[in-house]
Amino acid sequence: MGSGCAFFDFDGDGWADILLLNSKDWAPRGRKSLPALYRNLGNGKFQNVTVGSGLDLEMYAIGVAVADYDNDGREDLYITALEGDRLFRNLGAGKFSDVTKAAGIANAAFGTSAAWLDYDRDGKADLFVANYVNWQSKNDLWCSMDGQTKSYCTPESYKGLPAKLYRNLGDGRFADVTAKAKVGDLNSKALGIAVMDYNGDGWPDLFVANDTQPNKLYRNNKDGTFTEEGVAAGVAFGEDGVARGAMGVDAADYDRSGRPHLIVGNFTNQMLSLYHNEGKGLFVDEAPRSSLGRSSLLSLTFGAFFFDYDLDGWPDIFCANGHIDEEIGRVQPKIQYKQPPLLFHNAGASAKNGARFDNATASQPEAFRRAIVARGAAYADFDHDGDLDMLISTNHGPAYLYRNEGGNRNNWISLRLRGGASNKSALGAVVRLESASGKQWQMVKSGSSYASQSDLALTFGLGQDKAATIIDIEWPSGKKQRLTGMALNKQHQIDEPK
Secondary structure: OOOOEEEEOOOOOOOOEEEEOOOOOOOOOOOOOOOEEEEEOOOOOEEEOOOOOOOOOOOOEEEEEEEOOOOOOOOEEEEEEOOOOEEEEEEEOOEEEEOHHHHOOOOOOOEEEEEEEOOOOOOOOEEEEEEOEOOOHHHOOOEEOOOOOEEOOOHHHOOEOOOEEEEEOOOOOEEEOHHHHOOOOOOOOEEEEEEEOOOOOOOOEEEEEEEOOOOEEEEEOOOOOEEEOHHHHOOOOOOOOOOOEOOOEEEEOOOOOOOOEEEEOOOOOOOOEEEEEEEOOEEEEOHHHOHHHHHOOOOOEEEEEEEOOOOOOOOEEEEEEOOOOOOHHHHOOOOOOOEOOEEEEEOOOEOOOEOOEEEOHHHOOHHHHOOEOEEEEEEEOOOOOOOOEEEEEEOOOOOEEEOOOOHHHOEEEEEEEEOOOOOOOOOOOEEEEEEOOEEEEEEOOOEOEOOOEOOOOEEEEEEOOOOEEEEEEEOOOOOEEEEOOOOOOOEEEEEOOO
């Protein structure tokens, strides 16, 4: 499967730090393998500060999600792990404490991606965890592509596991409200989570990407429960009516229609899914009739997200690719184990004319285009130059940190929101921006991609616009705030009005 990665500011100095997750050796006395915590020194360099951080624990780690769950001003970590997930409270001074047991969290169910969200809008960050299949080393099945060499079995060979929803009680403890909230589908085999308000009612909904099972779209009923509407909304299956091998996922308004749309990474020979939100609860997959679909047909996409890499005001798409089987090339010659990433430039997609994403991978340096076995992917402006940089994790290989060169030729503004009455991480807050070239909006959200966490700051590209004439913020608490005269090409911290 492979592990994810994260950008987050663990020491509160304003610079995006890095967390890399690792698995561990199956043998009891095998090679020791730990997560890796890197502090951003602010000069383009990072320092490994894992030892003594409290994160220096062996675990078969897979996914990570970041939020300030206790509203103390420090970003905390939730790490999914095969033998049991862990909640780490940020104590400050580079120290973390494993508070999993005291918090009442117990999820040893092949957790993959996770996401924080304030689903009940009570000012505290709750937690949604995707679980995969009921697999253990003792019940591993023998499968083969050629009848001789052991290979990985399809997830259809194993029973699925329900996701978990934990409600934050506010005293350091969480309650498992999965059954009450109606999000515990027993047939799910989930790998990706996107938090979005797809119907625009101000309450966060959930999209869950499932591997060989129908995807789920959970509509927030505003009373602590959700209603599953994946089939009715058109996001459960591919256009052929078959459940795909879905993995990484993200949501954004790529055509300025005012509604969030979905990108979903799928297995080889299935192409990406680009679900356009038509409004009134219906989505249509635009990938099959676009170059994005044709370009991604032979790729196996794990990490996937929207981000505006050239800061022109239109969200672009990045896909981290890599197959699961080292011998796939012998059986399917057109498909390789190591695969190059895909970068799609948004050529100004409109609600009227549909999606137009051009494959811009070839325009990138050779080091970016190399074939790797990519899994997790995240973004942040780690060097404070305005444009968004990228972090990629790989299977049985190194991590890659790519610095964006030239995206800041266009104007931009970055906003980091801090809640007061709302949750401290401002999860669910919506920022609407107007400039000479039009209107944009983004929502602060955890989750997305595959098993990874991007920076929670919102970066708006403005192209050659000289000003952001209006910035409106809708806080989860219901408060509304208008900002004018904000300086461009600068990072701003915005506190919720008291």
